[in-house]
Amino acid sequence: MSSRSAPTASTTPTDDAPEQLGLVMRAVSLRHGNAAETVQALDNVDLTVRPGELAAVVGPSGAGKSSLLAVAGGLARPGHGTVTVAGQDMTVPSRRTRTELRRQHVGFVFQSGNLLPALTAADQLRLPLRLGPRSQRSGRDPLELLADVGMADKADRRPHQLSGGERQRVGIARALVTEPSVLLVDEPTAALDRARSHEIVRLLAHEARQRSVAVVMVTHDHDVLQYCDTVYEMVDGKLAASS
Amino acid sequence: MFLAIRELNFARLRFALMGAVIALIAVLMVMLSGLSVGLVRDGVSGLQNLPVTSFAFTHDVQRDSAFSRSVVDLSAVDEWASQPGVADAAPFGNTLVNTRTDRGTEIDLALFGVQSDSFLSPAVSQGERLGTADGIVVSPTALDAGLQLGDTVTIDRLGTRLRVVGVTEQQDTFGHVDVAYVPLAAWQAIKSGTAPGAALPQRAATEITAVAVRAAGGKSVDLAAGDTAAGTESLTLKEAYGASPGYTAETTTLQLIQGFLYAISALVAGAFFAVWAIQRKPEVAVLRALGASTGWVLRDALTQALVLLAAAVAIGVGVGLALGALITGSGIPFALSMPSISAAGVGLVVLGLVGAGAAVIRITSVDPATALGGNR
Ligand SMILES: Nc1ncnc2c1ncn2[C@@H]1O[C@H](COP(=O)(O)OP(=O)(O)O)[C@@H](O)[C@H]1O
Numbered sequence: 001m002s003s004r005s006a007p008t009a010s011t012t013p014t015d016d017a018p019e020q021l022g023l024v025m026r027a028v029s030l031r032h033g034n035a036a037e038t039v040q041a042l043d044n045v046d047l048t049v050r051p052g053e054l055a056a057v058v059g060p061s062g063a064g065k066s067s068l069l070a071v072a073g074g075l076a077r078p079g080h081g082t083v084t085v086a087g088q089d090m091t092v093p094s095r096r097t098r099t100e101l102r103r104q105h106v107g108f109v110f111q112s113g114n115l116l117p118a119l120t121a122a123d124q125l126r127l128p129l130r131l132g133p134r135s136q137r138s139g140r141d142p143l144e145l146l147a148d149v150g151m152a153d154k155a156d157r158r159p160h161q162l163s164g165g166e167r168q169r170v171g172i173a174r175a176l177v178t179e180p181s182v183l184l185v186d187e188p189t190a191a192l193d194r195a196r197s198h199e200i201v202r203l204l205a206h207e208a209r210q211r212s213v214a215v216v217m218v219t220h221d222h223d224v225l226q227y228c229d230t231v232y233e234m235v236d237g238k239l240a241a242s243s
Numbered sequence: 244m245f246l247a248i249r250e251l252n253f254a255r256l257r258f259a260l261m262g263a264v265i266a267l268i269a270v271l272m273v274m275l276s277g278l279s280v281g282l283v284r285d286g287v288s289g290l291q292n293l294p295v296t297s298f299a300f301t302h303d304v305q306r307d308s309a310f311s312r313s314v315v316d317l318s319a320v321d322e323w324a325s326q327p328g329v330a331d332a333a334p335f336g337n338t339l340v341n342t343r344t345d346r347g348t349e350i351d352l353a354l355f356g357v358q359s360d361s362f363l364s365p366a367v368s369q370g371e372r373l374g375t376a377d378g379i380v381v382s383p384t385a386l387d388a389g390l391q392l393g394d395t396v397t398i399d400r401l402g403t404r405l406r407v408v409g410v411t412e413q414q415d416t417f418g419h420v421d422v423a424y425v426p427l428a429a430w431q432a433i434k435s436g437t438a439p440g441a442a443l444p445q446r447a448a449t450e451i452t453a454v455a456v457r458a459a460g461g462k463s464v465d466l467a468a469g470d471t472a473a474g475t476e477s478l479t480l481k482e483a484y485g486a487s488p489g490y491t492a493e494t495t496t497l498q499l500i501q502g503f504l505y506a507i508s509a510l511v512a513g514a515f516f517a518v519w520a521i522q523r524k525p526e527v528a529v530l531r532a533l534g535a536s537t538g539w540v541l542r543d544a545l546t547q548a549l550v551l552l553a554a555a556v557a558i559g560v561g562v563g564l565a566l567g568a569l570i571t572g573s574g575i576p577f578a579l580s581m582p583s584i585s586a587a588g589v590g591l592v593v594l595g596l597v598g599a600g601a602a603v604i605r606i607t608s609v610d611p612a613t614a615l616g617g618n619r
């Protein structure tokens with residue numbers, strides 16, 4: 001068992017080393033399944049992503065890439081290891097606490113956007129701002145942010161009236177609207193053509209630098225790695241820096 | 244609320260269909276309520292309008308037919324009048340008769356035999372109060388049936404002739420038959436089958452159906468003690484409704500139907516929201532991944548159900564009231580009572596919410612990790 005003594009520095013985050021403000025994973029392991037059949041989805045994973053850094057994780061299907069993001073964002077609890085986001089422990093047992101930490105510090109971008117069908121683009125961005133208590137409802141201006149991702153003229157459209165690339169832009173804007181410390185992105189270009197894929201990853205790289213967000217992007221698409229600061233490879237739950 | 248309202252608007256056709264079903268149930272509910280209240284009024288308004296708190300019937304009387312079977316001795320009246328807390332006690336006689344007017348109109352009457360100077364003697368809206376030996380005071384609904392003030396009616400077979408001298412202030416019916424108040428002596432003659440002009444048998448002069456008792460204002464009467472002293476069996480006024488002909492059967496049937504409607508409302512809402520909750524699972528996973536608590540998701544879903552149910556029930560009740568207004572006064576026993584309809588409306592919403600709640604609770608088990616592009 002690794003110690004969970006790690007950062008209690010949340011009160012004065014500015015005093016910490018820069019990586020403390022991003023994502024830090026140490027010796028993280030995760031098993032899926034039951035006693036009869038278990039899968040080692042994450043095997044002793046170490047990963048540090050600093051604010052403003054865009055890190056890519058590539059690897060075959062089933063390697064554990066989505067599991068890595070789930071653990072980083074507090075959706076799943078690892079069996080071993082420590083995970084901190086902006087100095088906050090994302091492995092606490094309380095689901096409620098992890099949900100709150102996620103709301104405050106983590107943004108998720110999903111495959112094909114995963115937008116809510118009933119909401120317009122602008123409302124997709126307003127939604128995350130309304131999930132917390134009234135006192136915590138600060139963030140970026142939804143319409144400004146939509147303009148930043150090139151969607152100003154489509155703010156009133158619902159997902160079914162948007163193209164795949166447009167949906168993904170809205171998905172990225174939705175993840176950024178709460179000004180998270182860490183952005184976790186799962187195969188954002190899986191449903192996009194080449195040109196659109198490049199646009200989306202360029203947008204991610206731009207936003208990461210502009211807003212000092214630590215971004216982890218899982219991808220199949222080796223084509224877009226040129227925009228990333230660091231590239232990791234994942235095989236059978238093990239993470240290694242790419243050669 | 245944020246998401247709930249937008250979803251209602253986005254999937255309005257689907258929600259409208261569901262709402263229409265609930266609205267139809269609400270329409271039925273209003274109709275049933277109108278019928279219930281109408282039937283109750285038709286069945287027991289004659290009793291409801293009596294200034295009575297309880298009736299003392301024969302000991303061991305069969306409760307669902309007490310008015311037709313009970314025979315009590317007149318002496319019980321004095322015994323009851325002397326009980327603590329009793330303001331008034333008076334003899335009460337009841338019989339159903341078939342009569343016809345001199346014009347040939349046939350009309351059934353529920354005779355209420357009372358002493359003309361007792362507290363049971365009704366106020367009148369037309370004509371005069373009870374007093375003359377053969378004068379009767381009838382319910383205004385008997386006028387609708389063809390009777391007129393001043394008419395003389397003849398009781399079938401017996402030949403006794405009674406004159407309509409007055410009309411009560413409001414609908415007085417008993418077992419769907421119009422009430423006619425008749426002086427106690429005349430009632431005793433009719434009840435015992437004594438022909439006009441013949442002498443009343445000794446025994447008949449001391450027999451009544453029940454002792455009508457009125458408790459003093461704010462006092463309660465110990466019915467058991469009174470029954471022991473007088474050798475009677477008391478029913479409160481409400482309990483006595485059940486002794487009116489057909490009342491229990493009618494009201495239990497309607498209550499059964501209403502109960503089923505409540506259950507159907509809960510099941511329909513439950514089934515709809517169960518399907519809806521299953522369809523929304525991927526969305527709920529996304530919401531949870533974005534940082535929504537299970538409480539937030541549940542509140543949103545229940546708000547949605549509440550808005551839908553309340554709107555549907557309101558529309559249904561509105562339509563029901565409009566239909567009911569058409570039916571009222573058409574001869575069908577039907578009466579719209581706002582307290583009863585409001586209670587039914589609230590009941591529909593609450594039970595619909597229970598059904599919806601049981602269905603949407605399952606979204607709390609959604610694993611937010613499924614929002615990620617997984618292998619499942
Ligand atoms: N909830 C789960 N229960 C059981 N096995 C799972 C679960 N989630 C993922 N797995 C398994 O864990 C491994 C890693 O999955 P995943 O992280 O989704 O891989 P990737 O995203 O790289 O395709 C796979 O073998 C997958 O089948």
Ligand SMILES: [Mg+2]
Nearest residue numbers: 065066616617
């Ligand atoms: Mg995956």
